[in-house]
Amino acid sequence: MSEKIIKSADRVKDIGEVFTPKKTVDFMLDQPEIKAKVNSLTATFLEPSAGEGAFLVELLRRKLVYAKKASKSIAEMQNNFLLALSTLYGIELMEDNVEMLVMNMNNVFRDTYFKAFNPKERNNKILKSAQTIISANMAQGDALTKKTSTGADIVFSEWKSIGKDKVQRTEYSFAAIAKGETASGTVRPHYEQLSLLEPSPDQTESKPLEKHYKLVKWEDIYKQITE
Numbered sequence: 001m002s003e004k005i006i007k008s009a010d011r012v013k014d015i016g017e018v019f020t021p022k023k024t025v026d027f028m029l030d031q032p033e034i035k036a037k038v039n040s041l042t043a044t045f046l047e048p049s050a051g052e053g054a055f056l057v058e059l060l061r062r063k064l065v066y067a068k069k070a071s072k073s074i075a076e077m078q079n080n081f082l083l084a085l086s087t088l089y090g091i092e093l094m095e096d097n098v099e100m101l102v103m104n105m106n107n108v109f110r111d112t113y114f115k116a117f118n119p120k121e122r123n124n125k126i127l128k129s130a131q132t133i134i135s136a137n138m139a140q141g142d143a144l145t146k147k148t149s150t151g152a153d154i155v156f157s158e159w160k161s162i163g164k165d166k167v168q169r170t171e172y173s174f175a176a177i178a179k180g181e182t183a184s185g186t187v188r189p190h191y192e193q194l195s196l197l198e199p200s201p202d203q204t205e206s207k208p209l210e211k212h213y214k215l216v217k218w219e220d221i222y223k224q225i226t227e
């Protein structure tokens with residue numbers, strides 16, 4: 001089946017919407033410096049014009065292959081699947097593309113999860129937590145103004161692995177992350193280091209927004225309990 005890389009001539013003209021063919025995605029992700037980051041459970045990627053996820057979906061596939069290899073037990077592999085997923089961030093302007101992006105990320109996570117774990121090993125909480133991470137990390141908005149279509153700040157979560165099986169989630173505005181105003185200081189270096197397509201700097205004035213969640217096990221992320 002041939003790949004659909006444009007939806008309409010108007011969309012190409014208005015928003016530059018041309019999706020990247022799989023062959024090109026593979027070629028780019030096979031570059032040694034990208035490969036090294038894919039083979040890491042913590043290196044983050046941000047795609048500020050994510051479309052339907054041509055890059056992010058393939059990055060997820062590859063990161064999950066690595067998470068499987070890097071895990072020594074079933075329990076560790078379940079946590080590492082969520083850790084790997086939590087490193088992928090996207091921003092997309094068009095609502096219909098965001099819907100597809102979220103669906104594509106969920107499908108790849110679920111399909112890979114079902115192949116990796118047998119029915120006795122599967123834990124529905126992992127799939128629910130994966131959905132929470134994907135909803136949080138795939139943002140609708142304008143990567144240049146750093147605002148959503150309602151005018152609110154784009155917000156991203158930092159997912160910090162603590163100890164063997166816990167995670168600390170903290171929310172920051174994308175504007176604060178881009179300016180390096182986050183308290184932890186761990187989001188910005190990753191963002192600078194690894195974004196595939198960095199948005200150009202702008203003069204957006206925005207207060208840092210921080211929301212702290214309770215320290216929980218990776219599998220309990222879906223409960224979303226704030227402090």
Ligand SMILES: C[S@@+](CC[C@H](N)C(=O)[O-])C[C@H]1O[C@@H](n2cnc3c(N)ncnc32)[C@H](O)[C@@H]1O
Binds near residue numbers: 048053143
């Ligand atoms: C050339 S397409 C690439 C999509 C995807 N990265 C891929 O490789 O298939 C550009 C995408 O950026 C989105 N876009 C355009 N302007 C944007 C902006 N200011 N902020 C966020 N997304 C934007 C478009 O809706 C479109 O989906």
